Amino acid sequence: MTKQHLYLVDGSGYIFRAYFSLPKLTDPQGTPVGAVHGFTAMLWKLIEELNAAEAPTHLAVILDAGAKTFRNDIYPAYKANRPPAPEDLVPQFPLIRDAVRAFSVPCIDQPGVEADDIIASYALAALAEGFNVTVVSSDKDLMQLVQPGLDIFDPMKNIRIGRDGVIEKFAVPPEQVGEVLALMGDTSDNIPGVRGIGPKGAAELILEFGTVDNLLANLDAVKRPKLRDTLAEHAENARMSRILVSLKDDLPLAVPLADLTLKDPPHGPLGAFLTKHGFRSLMAKLGREMEADAAGPEPAPDVAFTHKDYETVTTSERLAWWVAEARTRGLVAVDTETDSLDATRAALVGVSLALEPGLACYIPVAHKKGEGLLAEAVEQLDIPTVIAALNPLFADAAVLKVGQNLKYDLIVLRRHGVAVLAPYDDTMLLSYALDAGRGGHGMDELSAKHLGHTPIPFKAVTGTAKAAITFDFVPLDRATEYAAEDADVTLRLLGVLRDRLWREGGTRIYETVDRPLVAVIADMEIAGIKVDRAALARLSAAYEVEIAALETQIFELAGGPFSIGSPKQLGEILFEKMGLKTGKKSSKTGAWTTDVTELERLAGDGVEIAAKVLDWRQNSKLKSTYTDALQAQINLATGRVHTSFALAATSTGRLSSNDPNLQNIPIRTEMGRKIRYAFVAEPGHTILAADYNQIELRLVAAIADEPALKAVYAAGGDVHALTAQEVFGEVTRDTRARAKTINFSIIYGISAFGLAQRLGIDRGEAARYIELYFSRFPGIRRYMAETIQGAKDCGYVSTLFGRKTHLSMINSKNAGERQFAERAAVNAPIQGTSADIIKRAMARMPAALADAGLTGTRMLLQVHDELVFEVADAEVEAASKVIKTVMEAANLPAAPLAVPLAVEIGTGASWGDAH
DNA sequence: CATATCACG
DNA sequence: GACGTACGTGATATGA
Structure with a gap:
């Protein structure tokens, strides 16, 4: 060595x-x-x-x-x-x-x-x-x-x-430099030294006398009288200077x-730092370096997955070793095992760590053996011991923590008293930044795609369906093989995906938008939102009464009972047994279409049963999907409902919400809207809803660079009225409504057929409107054509902030598939830019609220163009200002827009009241 | 497990 | 000239 x-x-x-x-x-x-x-x-x-x-x-x-x-x-x-x-x-x-x-x-x-x-x-x-x-x-x-x-x-x-x-x-030699410095003094440090003595004179004296002390003790021996006097005069300064210059x-x-110990600079934290401050030339340098690393002469040989080598950690000594080793290396992959997919309820069962390919362990904390009430704990470290050991590791700013869907682990660990702090990376989000629109971002899929390895399926260790056990009952040897492998896979994925991110771009969206959102959304999910169970129960009961009454009437009109919820049976009743009108469309399966447009058509023709079925459907939808399901979703420990926001589910960059979905709570009908009043604030608090006004249309105006549309937004005007004027020549209630439909059709990738259907006009007329629209707003036509062409050339489209959506079918020979991809190509940059903007606002929000001292304000929900907060009553006014400011400036400084963003804020005792 | 329907932006 | 019909989601009930 x-x-x-x-x-x-x-x-x-x-x-x-x-x-x-x-x-x-x-x-x-x-x-x-x-x-x-x-x-x-x-x-x-x-x-x-x-x-x-x-x-x-x-x-x-x-x-x-x-x-x-x-x-x-x-x-x-x-x-x-x-x-x-x-x-x-x-x-x-x-x-x-x-x-x-x-x-x-x-x-x-x-x-x-x-x-x-x-x-x-x-x-x-x-x-x-x-x-x-x-x-x-x-x-x-x-x-x-x-x-x-x-x-x-x-x-x-x-x-x-x-x-x-x-x-x-x-x-003079180094050991006498201090003596010389003391005589010379140092003007920059304000060390006086002896006036009139410079480096030359000082060195001469020290060479002769050795030290300042010796010099001052033997002043008589100094030959030049002038110098002797100066030294005598400044003797004290010289002594003090000698002390000041000594180290x-x-x-x-x-x-x-x-x-x-010197380590290779960890690319993750360094990249994050450079990106944060916009050091582009250094980022490029890091990118080159990583590329060189990747293509270096000695690529690390692929380490095979040999599950038997993973360690089961059951002693404090071994745990301490893994933590210390992780801290020395500055990189650790982490995965948690629990007894539930719901992070806000799950109990921690074990933690796995990986330090390098093949080097991984599993730390069980809550495994049991036996069955049911007879279950007893197996030999393992207890949770407090493991938590105490992991906290310093996961809070260490010099250690990069990497996870696959790290939000889940963040929530579970936080609920068990472990904070996971930056820097961190998430392989799921790396994949999302690189490959949105190219398939899923789950670990098994990524492992197969990037590592050529199929990890042990979860079901292989827990069993399936009825026979399934929770992970805490999996024997330690099997649990270790499964769990440690997940951390191992995650670590290996980091290497592959991070390199690609630098080469292919996407660092900005990943590092400034999606990655910081992990911790922000974890907090939102942990917070949850309060739901008034009694109010939901009352609604359920009311819907039930209505459903029962409608059922009786429907059976009477149908001439007998049937399953109203079965489209198949309903179609048969309406179009065969009752022989109603021309039973319109039939789909691939050959069944009659009974959807809302079809039933409304029938109801419009005076068919009573159609109207009753529509009513029945609305009531049973609201009851089963909302009032019943939501009551069941209330977390008994918190009394609140905790949704999960999926960060990598959509192709455009939007979030989605599930278990339960809180992004599709009814609002459009008065009946459904009642459900929103059951989403309430805690006593002393207010629900605040802030939504972007027409953000997608504003983005169309800006991205397509269409002067007339930009001008109307800049002036605070009414776009739908403008479109009505331009296309129909006059603004009435009717033309404005139709213009609104036209405007939205633009966002979705217009087709004459679709517009005709929605406006209830024939195709030729719709085509004329579209042509008229394009001639008035030529920037829109240009944007659509360029976007589609760009998608055909590259296979993807990008948002203003560089987020990509891949469109695999854009060059398909199948016209249907291809046109579908073309419409998606037109829509994705608009929907995606809007998603980027609200995500940027969310990423900035916690710090903005904290900086304003608003400790009683929490962000709870995001619904694509809306953020929902719970605000201490005393903070409502101040929070409104901060939230509006952050949201309206969220595009800056990265992407200045030629149209203003406008945010409208509502407050009230419930979500319903806040609109 | 796929299909149809419908809730949202 | 034919294609199939607005973009993006998730939950539920039904029925194979």
């Missing part, structure tokens, strides 16, 4: 050099980052150069803590002539610490002492341990330290300074030497 070599970087010098020598720069948030950028680039270059030439084993960056130091106690004027740090440099200091950490390099400072003292202390400690040491600094004070095994690297001049170098510069080299080491 080669000798350990510690590099100590004097960070302060880098910072000031970066600040003064480089142009000003601000990041996307508006923070000045010129020095941060310069510092980051210089540190990176240094690490590269050191790696190329010297092979350091240990590295730390040392910074000044900024406060007063012990030298000020000795000499209040110490450094008093220094101007304060420039105003725009001050906010950059913490960011520079972030930069250092992003490289996974320890960043050390200590109040009361200077960076030089820390450097001296670490240097001597390392030498005592047998290390070689190099101090990276241009500060002459540090030259005192040079000795066998310790040299200085001056990054400004790019030279190494050893004993000879010091003698060349000061004419304190026996400080306790805040971070042990062993923790300064």
Whole structure:
């Protein structure tokens, strides 16, 4: 093994050099980052150069803590002539610490002492341990330290300074540099020294007398009288200066030497840091580096999946080892096993960790054996022990945590007292950023696609259907094979997907939108929303009465009982038994269509049973899907309903909501809307609903760059009225309603047939409207054509923020499939940009509320263009302002729009009242 | 497990 | 000239 070599970087010098020598720069948030950028680039270059030439084993960056130091106690004027740090440099200091950490390099400072003292202390400690040491600094004070095994690297001049170098510069050896410095003084540090004595004179004296003390004790021996008098006069200054320039080299080491081990910069945190501050050239550099890594001469051989090698962790010692190893490596894949798919109810059963391909473990915490009431716990660590061990790991800012659908694990772990903090990555979301529209993003699918490996199916360990057991009853050996493999797969997926993300793009949407949303949405799901169970029960009862009455009437009209909920039976009754009209369409299966348009047509013709069935359907839909189901979904522990938002379910970037779906709670009919009044605020709180006004149409205007539409939004006008005027020549209640349908048809990818159907006109007339529309708004036609062509060329379309939606059928030979893909291509950038915007608002919301001191305000739900909050009554006014501001500016600064975004806010005791 | 229907944006 | 008919979701009941 080669000798350990510690590099100590004097960070302060880098910072000031970066600040003064480089142009000003601000990041996307508006923070000045010129020095941060310069510092980051210089540190990176240094690490590269050191790696190329010297092979350091240990590295730390040392910074000044900024406060007063012990030298000020000795000499209040110490450094008093220094101007304060420039105003725009001050906010950059913490960011520079972030930069250092992003490289996974320890960043050390200590109040009361200077960076030089820390450097001296670490240097001597390392030498005592047998290390070689190099101090990276241009500060002459540090030259005192040079000795066998310790040299200085001056990054400004790019030279190494050893004993000879010091003698060349000061004419004295390193051990006497302090003496020389004391006589010389230092104007920049306000160290007085002895007036009139410069480097030459000081060196001469020290060469003759050895030390300042000896010189002052033997002033008689100084030959030149003038000089002798000066020395006598400033003897006190000289003594004090000698103390000021000496380095304190026996400080306790805040971070042990062993923790300064140099690692490869972890790409995840570094990428996140660079992206956050918009350091594009450095991002490109990281991308190239990762590409080179990926294509390097020694690609890591694929490690086969050998499940028997996974470890079952059942002792504190082994647990401690895995945690320590994970922290040393700075990367850990994590997966939790539970007894339920519902993260807000699930009990933790075990945790698996993976550190490198093939190196993974499973930590059981709640496994049982036996059956039912006779079940007894198996031998395993208890939950408090495991939680205490995992918390420091998952909260460590120097460790990248990676999960597959990490939101689930975040929620389960949080509910058990474990916080998982940034930095983290989610392989599901990486896949989503890369491959939206190209299939699912579940682990088994990703593993098969990217690793060529089919993981053990969940059902293979728990059994199926009736015979299924929960994971806590899976024997430990099988549980370990399954669970550790999931963490292993996740870790391997990270490698594959992260590399692709850099090469193919998508880092912006992943790192600034989807990834930060994981923690935000986890909080929303944990919060849940209060539902008034009694109100729902009353509605259920009312619907039930109505359903029963309608059923009787329907059976009477039909001439006998049948299953009204069966489209097949209903079709037969209506169109065969009753021989109603021309039983219109029939679908693929050959069954009669009985959907709402068909029944409305019949009802319009005076068919009473059709109207009754429509009414019956509405009542039974509301009862079964909403009032009954929602009561069953109330979490007994919280008294609230906790939906799950799927982050990677849609092809366009939208969220979806399930178990229960809270994004399709009725509102359009008065009867259904009653259900919204059952979504209530806690006592002392108010429900606040904030929704974007016509966001998709506004985006069409902006993206298609259509002057007339942009103008009407800029002026706060009525687009539907404008369209009515342009297409129909007049604005009436009727033409405005039809114009509204036309406007929406644009968003969905217009077709004359579809528009004709919706407007109840013939196809030719619809085609004329469309043509008229396009001639009035030519930008729209151009946008549609360009978008479709772009999709055909690339296979995908993109939102304003770079989110891709792939359209595999865009060049299909099947006209139906192809046209379907073309309409989706037109729609996806609009729907997707809207999704990006509200997600950006959501990602920013918690900090914005916290910054405004609004601790009684929580974000609960998202419904595509609407955010729902629960707000302490006293905060309603302030929260409204913050929410509106954040939402209306959510496109900025990344994508300025030529139309304003408008957010409307409503408040009330319930969701129904807030609209 | 697929189909039809209908709730939402 | 034919194709099939507005984009994106999730829950429920029915029936094979």
